[in-house]
Each structure stands twice: as C-alpha cells, then as structure tokens.
Amino acid sequence: MNASSMNASARAADVLAVAPLLNCLLREAAAPVGEEPVAGRAVHRLRRSGQLLRFRTGHRPSAPELRTGGTWRPLRHHDLVALVAQEMRAATGRTNAALTAEMAASRAAVEALLAARAHGTPPGDPWLRSEQALVMGHPFHPAPKSRSGGGPPQSWLRYAPEAYARFPLVLLGVREDAVVDDGDTRALDALGQAPPGHRLLPVHPWQFALAGQLPAVRAALADGRLVRLGDTPWEARATSSVRTVHVRTGPQRPDLFLKFSLEVQITNDVRRIRRHELSAVRRTDPLVAAAFRAMDGPAAWLRERGHRTVRGLEETFPVLVRDGLDGHLLPGTTAVLAAALPEGFDGSPLDRLTDPLPWWSAYLAHVVPPVLEAYDRHGVAVECHLQNTLIAVDGDGTPVQAVFRDTEGAKVIPVTPRARAWERLAYCLVVNNLTEIAGVLAHRFPRSAGALWPAARREVERCAKERGFAGAEELLAAPTVPAKANLLSRWIDADGTEPRYLPVPNPLALTSPADPPS
Known part of the structure; x- marks a missing residue:
C-alpha cells in the first residue's frame, strides 16, 4: 500500500x-x-x-x-x-x-x-455481506472495534467478519465420559467423524489458539479426554458477533449457526459463555420459542436447541447450536442484518428507495408487534437490538418478515423483574433499533424526516388499540426511554450484565394531544 x-x-x-x-x-x-x-x-x-x-x-x-x-x-x-x-x-x-x-x-x-x-x-450472498458490513460497529460505544486479549490485528483479521472471514473449524473428539450435553445437539455429530468412544466437538480456531496452551487444556489433551481430529473440510463464515459462525456443510444440507466462547473482550464483555449462561439459555429458549410459535404472523425466532462442552472445561470450549435461516425465512425472501442498514452495504434495500415511508411502515409492522406481543402476552423481553434483528425482504426490497436471535439477552418475567425487563426492551426496541433506522432514513431523505416518528407512533398505537398490548400503551406514555450509557459503564468498570442507563426523550411520545408531529 x-x-x-x-x-x-x-x-x-x-x-x-x-x-x-x-x-x-x-x-x-x-x-x-x-x-x-x-x-x-x-x-x-x-x-x-x-x-x-x-x-x-x-x-x-x-x-x-x-x-x-x-x-x-x-x-x-x-x-x-x-x-x-x-x-x-x-x-x-x-x-x-x-x-x-x-x-x-x-x-x-x-x-x-x-x-x-x-x-x-466480499461474499456473494447479500445476507452475509450485511453480516460482515459493520466496520464502524456499535454507534454509541467508545471502543466498538477493540479486540482486547486477542493480540495484534494480524493475529485476528483472519477471523474478523469485517474482513470477510471464512475459515475451517477445529474438530475435537471428546471422550464420552467427559462430554456435557444438554438439549438437541445432533447437528454437531453430523459435522464429521468422531473416533469410537468419543463425541464430536467443533471449536472456533481463534479460541483454540488462545486457550490451547492453558494447563487444563493441555492436561485434557494429554490424558485423552480431548483428541485433536484436525480441521473441517468446509469453511464456516464469521457473522457480526465475531464468535458466532454460519455453517453450511453441503449444498443440500440445512444451515445452522454455532456460537462459541471467545477469550476476547469485545465492547463490554469478555465473550466467554459462562456455566450459568448455558443453564439460563436452556431454560429461557423454549419459552421464547413457544411465544413466537403462538403468534399469528410471520415473525420467527432462531432457537438455540442445545449445547455441548467438556467436563472441567465447560466455559472454555462450549458450543451452542442455533437454528439456521433455512426453514424460517418466507419463500422467495432475502434476509439482511438490521444493523447493516445504517452502515450501508452493497445490495442494501435502502439503496433502491425513492420514498422511504412505505418501506419504513413495513419495517415497523414486522418488527414492533412481535416484540410487544412476546413481552405483553408471554412475559418475554427479547433483546431486539439491531445486531439480533434480521429483516427478510421481498424481490422489491420491502420488509415482509422479522427474524430475531440470541437467547442470552432475553429476559423472562418473573425470573427477571418486570422493571428490568421493560428497561431492556425499551432500550433495544426504541433507542437501539428504531432510532437508528429512522436516523439513516432521515439522513437519506430529509424531506420525509418529519413523517418517520409519527408513522412509528401510529404502529405502536395500533398495537395498543387493536391488540390490547399494555406494553404499547406504556411506550406511548413514557416521556423518556432508557439509553445505555456505554462510556460511563465501561469507565467505572460496571459489570457487562449490569450496565448504566440514562433517560433520553422518547420519540414515540407526544407531550400533549395538540403537539404537531416532528
């Protein structure tokens, strides 16, 4: 250069x-x-x-x-x-x-x-291009692209979604008496061939490089609990979360996502999957999946069917098995990552718009109701921030379906107090999701900017009046909504699961009935 x-x-x-x-x-x-x-x-x-x-x-x-x-x-x-x-x-x-x-x-x-x-x-698949488009990253974080603990860039660029990473996974054989399995992990057994008396365990190669020299890992390899089997003959694709990869082992085989531990701090946390998180996912995911199955609409949830790990190394080499997109997307649609819409990517449906309002109305109609229904009728607050939201668009680029993912951030009432669940839902839906999408539309179409939030208010009002969602009424009445204070949280070393919030004006609220839309 x-x-x-x-x-x-x-x-x-x-x-x-x-x-x-x-x-x-x-x-x-x-x-x-x-x-x-x-x-x-x-x-x-x-x-x-x-x-x-x-x-x-x-x-x-x-x-x-x-x-x-x-x-x-x-x-x-x-x-x-x-x-x-x-x-x-x-x-x-x-x-x-x-x-x-x-x-x-x-x-x-x-x-x-x-x-x-x-x-x-860049990949040919527009969905994967959107997953790998987040070069700037979280728009309200002081260090969104830091990879603390991961070494210099030359050691991690090969695994970076923003660098179009694709790579084989490390395959380990786990002796059967050392396997920890919970839920449906059959998809893992189809990824290769384990030797007799062992079960197959895929591992992210970056995590294997970081943890492979730990005494506990070396001991497990020495005593036969773990056997290094080589690498997969096919390549996984890095997705926006870095530690979650997309896998398709053959053209006629269903896809899936695999989520791994990663001993690297990305934004607010070291991305290690803790034991209690594994247990929480297995309790929470069936409840979230049941909520989405009960809905009268196309919204979908990518289930986290099960996990496998190694006894004594539960947090080092766990792998969560998540549904792929096959079987969830409406026929003839293309998924895009919502977080990529503000950043932009080749093939973005926003590039084809001449009038943003019909597109925005369709986006609202497919994102807002299922989030509020899950909360109001099923006591589940899904973490619907932009990186957990996929939008399926039709041939014209119009949203026709929302797909949500990642059980780790979901809150279930009464396990989580209602006030905390509400705080997380309001932040994710209004501040992180809708505000960012409205912002990029207003930037691209300034003449239509004044009509965007009134349209959002109408959708939430419809949820309140036609569906009777109390959560919608609460959103409309709140003068402020909580915004995550990532700078303060990181500066005072707040636990990543206990971030600080501060109130910001609620763009869905009207201070009085006479107020004009803005």
Missing part, C-alpha cells in the same frame, strides 16, 4: 472511529447550546469542564472542534480520546487507562479492517 492510500485509510479510520466516541460524549457528558444547528453544525457544552464542542450534524456526528483561545480547534480521534478521559475523570473521580487504550486500539482496528477489506472479496 502506497503512502497516499495509507493516508486515505488513516483518514477514513479516524472518521469512522470518531463517530461512536463522539456520540457517547454528546449523550452522556454534554448538553446543547442553543436550539437549532447553524450551517449544519451544532454546539454542545461539556457538563464538567464547561468547554464548548462544535460538530457537524447528520446521522453520524463528525468533524468535532473544541473552542480554544477564541478559535475552533479541530479534534482528531486521539484528541477526542484525551478530551473524553478528562471529562470522565472530572465526572467520576476515577481514571481508566485500560479503556483509553481500548479507544486507541479500536481506531487502529478500524484502519486494519479497512485495509483488509480493500484487498478482500
């Missing part, structure tokens, strides 16, 4: 890495000065230092500038990291050198991913 292209990659990486960090700072540590942006720029005052921060508005804020000595000083990503650290120290009285290092590492990862994509070949 020549110097010019390297500079272009660095500049592009800075733009992509600045946006989520700036989003965090604006949401969690600043307040607007004045009511309307001037010439496409808005000014916010940082709450602790009182400094003025100016930025270019849009679906993603950009080009931040700090008021210094009577002039506006442009901020690169490293400048913004320093400013964020200053504000968070003042707000919390704590430092966090590890998180500031992650912010820098996240930006470096983006640059590495851009370089890899420039020389890679």
Whole structure:
C-alpha cells in the first residue's frame, strides 16, 4: 500500500472511529447550546469542564472542534480520546487507562479492517455481506472495534467478519465420559467423524489458539479426554458477533449457526459463555420459542436447541447450536442484518428507495408487534437490538418478515423483574433499533424526516388499540426511554450484565394531544 492510500485509510479510520466516541460524549457528558444547528453544525457544552464542542450534524456526528483561545480547534480521534478521559475523570473521580487504550486500539482496528477489506472479496450472498458490513460497529460505544486479549490485528483479521472471514473449524473428539450435553445437539455429530468412544466437538480456531496452551487444556489433551481430529473440510463464515459462525456443510444440507466462547473482550464483555449462561439459555429458549410459535404472523425466532462442552472445561470450549435461516425465512425472501442498514452495504434495500415511508411502515409492522406481543402476552423481553434483528425482504426490497436471535439477552418475567425487563426492551426496541433506522432514513431523505416518528407512533398505537398490548400503551406514555450509557459503564468498570442507563426523550411520545408531529 502506497503512502497516499495509507493516508486515505488513516483518514477514513479516524472518521469512522470518531463517530461512536463522539456520540457517547454528546449523550452522556454534554448538553446543547442553543436550539437549532447553524450551517449544519451544532454546539454542545461539556457538563464538567464547561468547554464548548462544535460538530457537524447528520446521522453520524463528525468533524468535532473544541473552542480554544477564541478559535475552533479541530479534534482528531486521539484528541477526542484525551478530551473524553478528562471529562470522565472530572465526572467520576476515577481514571481508566485500560479503556483509553481500548479507544486507541479500536481506531487502529478500524484502519486494519479497512485495509483488509480493500484487498478482500466480499461474499456473494447479500445476507452475509450485511453480516460482515459493520466496520464502524456499535454507534454509541467508545471502543466498538477493540479486540482486547486477542493480540495484534494480524493475529485476528483472519477471523474478523469485517474482513470477510471464512475459515475451517477445529474438530475435537471428546471422550464420552467427559462430554456435557444438554438439549438437541445432533447437528454437531453430523459435522464429521468422531473416533469410537468419543463425541464430536467443533471449536472456533481463534479460541483454540488462545486457550490451547492453558494447563487444563493441555492436561485434557494429554490424558485423552480431548483428541485433536484436525480441521473441517468446509469453511464456516464469521457473522457480526465475531464468535458466532454460519455453517453450511453441503449444498443440500440445512444451515445452522454455532456460537462459541471467545477469550476476547469485545465492547463490554469478555465473550466467554459462562456455566450459568448455558443453564439460563436452556431454560429461557423454549419459552421464547413457544411465544413466537403462538403468534399469528410471520415473525420467527432462531432457537438455540442445545449445547455441548467438556467436563472441567465447560466455559472454555462450549458450543451452542442455533437454528439456521433455512426453514424460517418466507419463500422467495432475502434476509439482511438490521444493523447493516445504517452502515450501508452493497445490495442494501435502502439503496433502491425513492420514498422511504412505505418501506419504513413495513419495517415497523414486522418488527414492533412481535416484540410487544412476546413481552405483553408471554412475559418475554427479547433483546431486539439491531445486531439480533434480521429483516427478510421481498424481490422489491420491502420488509415482509422479522427474524430475531440470541437467547442470552432475553429476559423472562418473573425470573427477571418486570422493571428490568421493560428497561431492556425499551432500550433495544426504541433507542437501539428504531432510532437508528429512522436516523439513516432521515439522513437519506430529509424531506420525509418529519413523517418517520409519527408513522412509528401510529404502529405502536395500533398495537395498543387493536391488540390490547399494555406494553404499547406504556411506550406511548413514557416521556423518556432508557439509553445505555456505554462510556460511563465501561469507565467505572460496571459489570457487562449490569450496565448504566440514562433517560433520553422518547420519540414515540407526544407531550400533549395538540403537539404537531416532528
């Protein structure tokens, strides 16, 4: 790569890495000065230092500038990291050198991913292109692309979905007296041939490289509880969550997803599947699946049928078996990952729109009712954020079905208190999902922006009036909804399962019946 292209990659990486960090700072540590942006720029005052921060508005804020000595000083990503650290120290009285290092590492990862994509070949399948499109990542996280514990980029790019990763899985044989099986794991036995007295266990190669030298793993390989059988003759495809892969072992065989432990911190957690999470999934998934089966509509749930792991290494080499897309998508439809719609990808249905309102209405009609029905009638709050939501579109690119996944984040009442379940549902549905999709549509079609949230309110009102969903009425009445404070949560080292939230204005709420749509 020549110097010019390297500079272009660095500049592009800075733009992509600045946006989520700036989003965090604006949401969690600043307040607007004045009511309307001037010439496409808005000014916010940082709450602790009182400094003025100016930025270019849009679906993603950009080009931040700090008021210094009577002039506006442009901020690169490293400048913004320093400013964020200053504000968070003042707000919390704590430092966090590890998180500031992650912010820098996240930006470096983006640059590495851009370089890899420039020389890679995207998959032909538009659904897989959408799964592998999330170069910027979570739009409200300070370090969305950091891979802490995973080594330098050259050690993990081969496994990165953003770099179009495809790779064989490691196959282990587990001695039968050391196998821990729960649920339906028959799909694992079809992935290869285990020696007599053993069961087959696929392992993510990145996890095997990270954990293979642990004393407990070496002991299991030495005493015969584990046997290294080689690699699969076929390749798995990395999906957006990094540790979950898509598998199709032959053209006439059904597909499936496999979710693994990964000793790497991605966003808020080390992505290790804990023992209690394995047990919780087996209790929760049948309840979520039953809720979706009971619905009168096309919405689908990708079941997590069972898991297999190794006694004594339960959290090191577990594998969850999740339904594939076969058998769930309506005939003639194509799935796309909802999280890829704001980022954009080749083949996005948004690229074909001339009027966003019919598309948006169809999206709302297929996403909102099943989420509210699962909550209201079955006591299940599905984690319907953008990365867990797939949208099936017809030949015209119009949404005709929603498919949801990932039992780990689902909350079941009364196991989870109703208030906590509601908090998670409102955040995932309104703040993470609908706000992001509405934002990209407003950016692409500014003349239609004022009609987007009134359409969303009408859909929620319909759920309240025609279906009697109390959850819909609660959404409409709430003046604020909870937004996840990822910057604060990470800065104070809050447990990933206990994040901090802050209230933000509810875009579905009208303050009075006379208020005009906005």
